Amino acid sequence: MPEELFDPAMVLVADDDTATRNLLSGLLKAQGYRVFGAQDGQEALDFLLTHDPAVALLDVMMLKCARPRRLTRRRDSFLSCC
Secondary structure (H helix, E strand, O other), X not given: OOHHHOOOOEEEEEOOOHHHHHXXXXXXXXXXXXXXXXXXXXXXXXXXXXXXXXXXXXXXXXXXXXXXXXXXXXXXXXXOOO
């Protein structure tokens, strides 16, 4: 089967450091993943509420995340880290 028939996995990369976010996103895209880059905790949460990525890479010390906590999925809702 041709590779074009497979839907690549979505990865969320959330980091307030642009260079780190771009590096990780570029590496993942080069491997065929679809990537969404979030620049802060709120943008990551907004994305998670409307999308279902296969994995989320999170910087736990992001801006707009003053009290960092692990994002936990419980059914279809996420706990806020902000």
